[in-house]
Amino acid sequence: MHSSATSNPTCNLCLFAPFCTSEEEILHTGRQASLAVKQYRKLNRNEVLCLPNNKFQNLYAIQKGTLKTYQVEADGRELIREFYFAGEILGYEAIYTGHYPFSAVAISETLICEIPYANFLKLLHSKPALQRRILYLISRQLNIGSYLVSTTAEQRLAAFLIELATRLHPAETRYAFLLPMSRQDIGNYLRLSAETISRVFSRLQKNKMILIDHKKINLLQPDKLKQVADGLWTSNKGNTVK
Amino acid sequence: MHSSATSNPTCNLCLFAPFCTSEEEILHTGRQASLAVKQYRKLNRNEVLCLPNNKFQNLYAIQKGTLKTYQVEADGRELIREFYFAGEILGYEAIYTGHYPFSAVAISETLICEIPYANFLKLLHSKPALQRRILYLISRQLNIGSYLVSTTAEQRLAAFLIELATRLHPAETRYAFLLPMSRQDIGNYLRLSAETISRVFSRLQKNKMILIDHKKINLLQPDKLKQVADGLWTSNKGNTVK
DNA sequence: CGTCCCGTTGACACATCTCAATCTCAGTGG
DNA sequence: CCACTGAGATTGAGATGTGTCAACGGGACG
Structure with missing residues (x-):
């Protein structure tokens, strides 16, 4: 104490x-x-x-x-x-x-x-x-949570992760942190299924934007994640630039 | 003036x-x-x-x-x-x-x-x-706008209409009113395409829950609309109770 | 009376959901 | 120490709601 x-x-x-x-x-x-x-x-x-x-x-x-x-x-x-x-x-x-x-x-x-x-x-x-x-x-x-208006699962999850980095530790932004909530919770917040959260995590990791191991997550390229959030990037069909 | x-x-x-x-x-x-x-x-x-x-x-x-x-x-x-x-x-x-x-x-x-x-x-x-x-x-x-978390197009639009009835005229709820905005605007707000808005309006009208004629709308059964908003009713596949 | 924007409706494409199997990991008790 | 268990996570295959593209129709307005 x-x-x-x-x-x-x-x-x-x-x-x-x-x-x-x-x-x-x-x-x-x-x-x-x-x-x-x-x-x-x-x-x-x-x-x-x-x-x-x-x-x-x-x-x-x-x-x-x-x-x-x-x-x-x-x-x-x-x-x-x-x-x-x-x-x-x-x-x-x-x-x-x-x-x-x-x-x-x-x-x-x-x-x-x-x-x-x-x-x-x-x-x-x-x-x-x-x-x-x-x-x-x-x-x-x-x-x-204004990013909840975004359309695709990738956009919403990317924006969520960036916001987490800024909100998780008061007055400080950290790009490596522990997810406090389950995939199911994230899905219930972003209006996506837990399976979709899991799949998008895998995609983002395959694209080297994040490292994820259970609860441990590391936002390797916050700037690129931001672009995903803004709909400037998508990896839905292989890593294509729109 | x-x-x-x-x-x-x-x-x-x-x-x-x-x-x-x-x-x-x-x-x-x-x-x-x-x-x-x-x-x-x-x-x-x-x-x-x-x-x-x-x-x-x-x-x-x-x-x-x-x-x-x-x-x-x-x-x-x-x-x-x-x-x-x-x-x-x-x-x-x-x-x-x-x-x-x-x-x-x-x-x-x-x-x-x-x-x-x-x-x-x-x-x-x-x-x-x-x-x-x-x-x-x-x-x-x-x-x-807390209903924006709902999943289906019907839920979101029904909740939107009910909210409109309460917000459109200060300190008074009216179930017949003029839609101030276009279908496109509604879609841009609810994260649906204008076509989907149009289709759902048609479905709700077919089910006698609303009357709609261009901008003029009448919420015939606000209570049933509320049930749609809450996911208790759906008319996606004919009028089936869940 | 003609133009144009808005709304409606249909056909098809696709992102996400649902259902299901498998796997890992943490916790528990033998 | 290990086996057992259950919850959570990952991945696959098929189902489905909504988006996209397109054509059409009808008011509103000049």
Whole structure:
């Protein structure tokens, strides 16, 4: 365990750190400080954070780990709305609906911090700089996943990988990383079958754009991947330039 | 022309009406009041509001009419990111990127109001109720179009039609309306070809769920359409229940 | 009244899905 | 330490929904 909230590298980047009840305070007192703007909680793999129609009360800052939000279709298929990584905030959608419009589940061991929405509003109002910053981050949410509009499987997966490289580690882009989610999860997010994800991975590897070994992935040529994402390249029928 | 800003029915619902320079003030003085929080502007069909990489300065409130935002793919295809109708606010995405990440074009005669972002921030800070309301509306944006994750053409189009019924007229749902956009535009938004849109319209009409005559559309059975959207019904192979 | 754009419909091509078999790897217990 | 097990990943073959290309038809508008 970390000795204090701010000793966690992600916390250093967190907007709410100044208003946060430290982990050690929680651990030592054995109870959560009721006045805390932010509270610490641990989720194991596959543990549920919230369910559809749960009443909206908190936003959640992810300190470490990964979550997915999803809804289940009538036919039983799971449609992933978004992944959330360390440093990101989950729950903005619920401000409008009044309840969480999805299930949120940890896909790896995850640490989250609760931000009661009432406190969130108070803080925003008292700190203009924080308000600007939060609008900036919500605006970012509106831009995330805009590549889902792309048509081909290759385009979407390539764009997804590039985005992962920028989102997986806060304030830093790394082109070699561990995929936190399964092929099935990626498919449920990109609206492709797990088999298609697997096949496209194989194609991209054959073209030397990536190296992939189970969860370990290395984006060898991010620039070329970007071209694939933009539809400038395709390897569907041998490596042909359009 | 209207005699004042608040005489326009949409203005009555607008959050910024209290801080707005009235139309008649603008018309009578012949120049736009520089201190105005909100300014009036008219766009003809196909007139451009902003282009990709234009510097972000204003949010735009739509007073009347319809706009689309889109980006052009490498292969020349136009991908529509969102439609905007009367009472909605365009431009949140640009807060993050610092420039508009899309083209915005009127698809019918449209009246818009400019909200300089600096003024927007000041207003939000001085009016906590306005701040809450704006967060509420941005949250709504995060939920709009969530049905784009659906797999089949029928599901996406049915969900689109239902959403249109609720968004087309502020604070009121109407199941008979005029489609403001072309089949091509709908296809560019739902990631389907114009031909597919046409075919699905025909199928839905054959099943008595809608009446469609060029731009005029009537959602005869919104509840059944909702079931189609949710994947509970399909008419792909004759009208079969799954 | 003619032109042109938009929408409709048909035939065929193709990307992705579905179903299925096989394989690897991690975890578990003997 | 090894065998067993189950979940996830890979790969193949056939099915299918949607895209593409094309022809046709009908309003809207000048």
